Amino acid sequence: MPPTTRSDISLRVNGETHVLTVDNRTTLLDALRENLGLTGTKKGCDHGQCGACTVLADGRRAVSCLQLAVAAEGSDITTIEGIADGEDLHPVQEAFLELDGYQCGYCTPGQICSAVAVIKEHAAGWPSAATADVRPDAEPVPLDAAEIRERMSGNLCRCGAYTAIVRAVARASDETKVTA
Amino acid sequence: MKEFAYSRATGVEEAVSLLAGGSEARFLGGGTNLVDLMKSGVEAPDLLVDVRGLPLGGVEVTADGGLVIGATTTNSDLAVHPEVRRRFPALSQAVLAGASGQLRNVATVGGNLLQRTRCGYFADTSRPCNKRVPGSGCPAIEGEHHNHAILGWSDHCVATNPSDMGVALAAFDAVVSYETVDGPGELPLAEFYPAVGDTPHVETALPAGALITAVTLPAAPVAARSRYRKVRERASYAFATGSLAAALDVRDGVVHEVRIAFGAVASRPWRARAAELSLTGAPATAESFAAAADAELAAAKPLAHNGYKIPLLRNLVVSVLTELAEEAAR
Structure with missing residues (x-):
């Protein structure tokens, strides 16, 4: 018997487990949108270059277009639909709304998922390519505009709403610290 | 994309034996390069052996x-690990200079060593490419090659290796360990990538x-004072047009050790x-x-449209080593 090119998998998305059968070629992005109807995650370039499809996998941001659904089994996936706490928007969502961190909105779900992770990565002491001294005993760097621009560089916005996006991420980062 | 079977390996031995059974089988790590190439038809495996869950992290x-x-x-x-940042800061900087946060979270060290060139002809299955289809030709030599090789290329291929991480690993004498069905082995990074010659499709000595x-x-110890600097066509999230990993140990104004x-x-x-070789024992000055x-770039053979890389690399060497020397003097 030739090896099967389809797989029965269970995907854990936004706290719910979904059992489905997928062609092994199915990306996590397509499984989310086409099989599970979670269309908040957007398909932009489909080649890992634009960040529109960014989701959180076990709390870490990842592009869902280059992840195979079959390989995502066992990960805890959070999409834009799972970022808010019920009706209470996440501080990043609030900040994007208040500071107009978008124009057309197509890249926004990816921007927001990415920003949620950026704030966590920075709080955990992760350096970036904008960090002058990466040595572990160096002074921690603030999440300033240069750091935000570098850390968010995997999320493209063809409307060019970057100025407001940077402000929104900075605002959300400050508010997260206050409430933490 | 061609249909393929998928298998999740639970151990290293199982992984190598699964791959040995498939004619067009590939290991799947983070998939950030492989899955992309499968979408464009450059790679068409019939079996993916997923190794990301193996206890090799x-x-x-x-x-x-x-x-x-x-x-x-x-x-x-790798990039955020405190001991990497303390002992080999240039390695941390090199990894952070590559790709985006979303890709770095998924991409693996093993996969990075095996990533394919970003030459546009390699990625375009409608064009010839000696790497993709041996003997079909290299349109880059006469075509779009402003970001192609100036060193070590041949008439068969002028593509570059796109890795940032690999540059730091090369500076620090990395050794690659591997497993096969016949047992384990090792390759120094200096021998890992063979010369291009007339076989550009043979990309590693594995x-x-x-x-x-x-x-x-x-x-x-020299690596504790090291730096990676990358020049690219935009401020972030782009492949290098030229980059440098360097480490410097200066004693009494003289270069004791340099990478x-x-x-x-x-x-x-x-x-x-x-x-x-030129620098060891020389005064730590911009002239040296x-x-x-x-001395290194004397061997460079630029193509029609990438001669800019020679002064670019020269300037990188002078500026980064000058900074490292000034830090040492403080």
Whole structure:
């Protein structure tokens, strides 16, 4: 018997487990949108270059277009639909709304998922390519505009709403610290 | 995309034996390069053996102060590891300079060593490419090659290795460990990528079906003062047009030890041994640094549209080594 090119998998998305059968070629992005109807995650370039499809996998941001659904089994996936706490928007969502961190909105779900992770990565002491001294005993760097621009560089916005996006991420980062 | 079977390996032995059974089988790590190439038809495996769950992740400090980096360690976990940042800061900087946060969280160290060139002709299945279809020709030599090789290329291929991480690993004498159905083996990074010659499709010296299990960095006190600098066509999230990993130990104004490697100039990370030889024992001055760069770049053969890389690399050498020397003097 030739090896099967389809797989029965269970995907854990936004706290719910979904059992489905997928062609092994199915990306996590397509499984989310086409099989599970979670269309908040957007398909932009489909080649890992634009960040529109960014989701959180076990709390870490990842592009869902280059992840195979079959390989995502066992990960805890959070999409834009799972970022808010019920009706209470996440501080990043609030900040994007208040500071107009978008124009057309197509890249926004990816921007927001990415920003949620950026704030966590920075709080955990992760350096970036904008960090002058990466040595572990160096002074921690603030999440300033240069750091935000570098850390968010995997999320493209063809409307060019970057100025407001940077402000929104900075605002959300400050508010997260206050409430933490 | 061609249909393929998928198997999740639970152990290293199982992984290499699964791959040995498939004619067009590939290991799947983070998939950030492989899945992309499958979408464009450059890669068409009939079986993916998923190795990301194997117990090969993590960074350990060796007894002598070197590092063993597991092959499935993600780029992010490598770059942010305190011992990497303390002992080999240029390696952390190199990894952070590559791709985006979303990709670094998924991409693996083993996969990084095996990533394919970003030459546009290689990625376009409607065009000839000696790497993709041996003997079909190389349109880049007469075509779009402003970001192609200036060192070590041949008439068969002028593509570059796109890795940032590999440049730092080359500077620090990394050794690649692998497993095969016939047992384990090792390759120094200097021997890992063969010369292009007339076989540009042979990209590594790994035996067929080998699974990279770890990368070892021998202890290198000089690396504690090291830096990676990358020049690219936009401020972030782009492949290099030229990059440099360097480490410098200056004693009484004289270069005691130096490590230099170039990125985006050849089919492999380019260890600049002629530059290192020129500089060792020389005064730590901008003049010596420039002379060292010239010693290495004397072998460069630029194509019609990439001669800019020679002054670019020269300037990188002078500026980064000058900064490292000034830091040492403080």
